[in-house]
Amino acid sequence: MNSLVENLETRPNSFILLIGGYFLLNLIVRVCLPNSLEMDEAGQILMSQWYALGYDTQPPFFNWVQHAVIDGIGQSLFALSLVKNLFLFLSYIFYYLAARQVLANKSLAVAAALGLLTIPEIGWLAQRDLTHSNASLFAACLFLYGLFRTLDRPTVVTYLVTGIAIGIGLISKYNFSILCLCAFVAVLANPTYRERIFDWRILITAAVALAIVLPHAIWLFQNFEIASQDTVQKLETDGREGTLWQIARGLSELPLTVLSFCALTVVVYASAAREKFWPALREGNQRTRLVEVMFGVLLIFLLVLVFFMGTAELKTRWVSPVLFLLPLYLCMKLDAYNVRPGDFLRRFMPVILLLMILIPASLVLRITAAGVMGSHPKLTVPYQAFIEEAVRKPAIAPALVIAEDAFMAGNIRMQLPHTPVDTETYRLYSPPFSWSKDRPVLLVWRDNGEGSARLPAHLEDRLRQRIGTVPPLQPQTTSLPYIHGSKGDLFRFGYAWVRKP
Numbered sequence: 001m002n003s004l005v006e007n008l009e010t011r012p013n014s015f016i017l018l019i020g021g022y023f024l025l026n027l028i029v030r031v032c033l034p035n036s037l038e039m040d041e042a043g044q045i046l047m048s049q050w051y052a053l054g055y056d057t058q059p060p061f062f063n064w065v066q067h068a069v070i071d072g073i074g075q076s077l078f079a080l081s082l083v084k085n086l087f088l089f090l091s092y093i094f095y096y097l098a099a100r101q102v103l104a105n106k107s108l109a110v111a112a113a114l115g116l117l118t119i120p121e122i123g124w125l126a127q128r129d130l131t132h133s134n135a136s137l138f139a140a141c142l143f144l145y146g147l148f149r150t151l152d153r154p155t156v157v158t159y160l161v162t163g164i165a166i167g168i169g170l171i172s173k174y175n176f177s178i179l180c181l182c183a184f185v186a187v188l189a190n191p192t193y194r195e196r197i198f199d200w201r202i203l204i205t206a207a208v209a210l211a212i213v214l215p216h217a218i219w220l221f222q223n224f225e226i227a228s229q230d231t232v233q234k235l236e237t238d239g240r241e242g243t244l245w246q247i248a249r250g251l252s253e254l255p256l257t258v259l260s261f262c263a264l265t266v267v268v269y270a271s272a273a274r275e276k277f278w279p280a281l282r283e284g285n286q287r288t289r290l291v292e293v294m295f296g297v298l299l300i301f302l303l304v305l306v307f308f309m310g311t312a313e314l315k316t317r318w319v320s321p322v323l324f325l326l327p328l329y330l331c332m333k334l335d336a337y338n339v340r341p342g343d344f345l346r347r348f349m350p351v352i353l354l355l356m357i358l359i360p361a362s363l364v365l366r367i368t369a370a371g372v373m374g375s376h377p378k379l380t381v382p383y384q385a386f387i388e389e390a391v392r393k394p395a396i397a398p399a400l401v402i403a404e405d406a407f408m409a410g411n412i413r414m415q416l417p418h419t420p421v422d423t424e425t426y427r428l429y430s431p432p433f434s435w436s437k438d439r440p441v442l443l444v445w446r447d448n449g450e451g452s453a454r455l456p457a458h459l460e461d462r463l464r465q466r467i468g469t470v471p472p473l474q475p476q477t478t479s480l481p482y483i484h485g486s487k488g489d490l491f492r493f494g495y496a497w498v499r500k501p
Helices: 002-010 012-032 039-047 061-073 077-102 108-118 120-128 132-152 156-170 176-189 202-222 229-239 243-281 286-308 316-323 326-336 341-368 383-392 406-415 457-467
Strands: 400-403 421-423 441-446 476-481 490-498
Touching: 002 012, 002 341, 012 077, 012 108, 012 341, 039 061, 039 077, 039 406, 061 077, 061 132, 077 108, 077 120, 077 132, 077 326, 108 120, 108 243, 108 326, 108 341, 120 132, 120 243, 120 316, 120 341, 132 156, 132 176, 132 316, 156 176, 156 202, 176 286, 176 316, 243 286, 243 316, 243 326, 243 341, 286 316, 286 326, 383 406, 383 441, 383 476, 383 490, 400 406, 400 457, 406 421, 406 441, 421 457, 441 457
Parallel strands: 400 421, 400 441
Antiparallel strands: 441 490, 476 490
């Protein structure tokens, strides 16, 4: 452990090798797991059928990168995991570089960057299924690096980097704008840093960000109803409870949301710093105050959501754009208190190394032990077995697959990478297909288990939109065992072949 700490303190490349090896391990783990998909993964596979300026309720940047990688190396679990882990790897690298800009003792930058692993949404959920959030995290870390460089040593390049980060962030996830707002107010409130906003080079930042965002912004304006439907539905649901009840729920959820995001990080840093942790929190400087103002602006923003927007359920997506700064903020406090980084890292690194083992191990165990635990994670649904039974064994080449929803559509597309896949729940794209007597259309849905195969009405409506008059159908069902499931635990598929008269 002493040798590792010494290398991390004195050789920046050691950090790069450590975090690079960790994400390589996660990539290997995902490739070894079943090729059924999580929710976000399925969306990426479905939408990799086409390029567009916008897709649904999420901005398109991750989709573009994922599609380009699939075009380059083919559709596979490796392609999915490569993009995810590359974004995460770059996030940690730029977070580390940003930390080195603001910490007097550069060794603490290692603790700041590795502290991201202690945040559940970044350390664990980002590996399990997140996609757009990973691109947004990368943009946020790049933004931090550009911002801190601009505040201390402004150049045309630092303003340019900041503009690129803002542009990428806004087309990665809409809540990235919260970070921009908090940073702008914090810089504006600081007399020393304020002049950076009124520097003529800020026009470079604005121009670059606008150039990156504008194409998607035009699409967003034209398709605002589709892009905002999840948020609108959520607000409508909240509105049924009454204003006072909504506010009460929102205020009660606020501390719980913040606590769930921050608790593990605070515990880990407090344990490593020991008796110096609480005195260090009383220390501060111009840089820590900048981050504290950002936290304060975030709190005001959340209160506005509760009191004026009717938000009764505060999710971590509202706090993560700013609270991801917590590990860096705690290291800035320890730095201001002149904590010896060697002693801190020797107590900090065992916890981090344990997390580096537990996170990939948990991703494996939640699948391989699903039967023992009586759970049915999405990766255990037997899509590959279904395609083998319904398509490959009878040697039928479907001209088009119409699936019940986008999640199932992405999973079917994963098994049939050269077959166009459609879904009624996604309205912006209708893949072209060539229907013939030898190449029928395949309909797929989740069977309700009532004993008779029934074609869902919305699936029939979508089929009618694609082919016109619907011929007589013979729906079928098949029950297949879950991957790593317990004996007798089955998933029921409904399906029907639509042959051209």
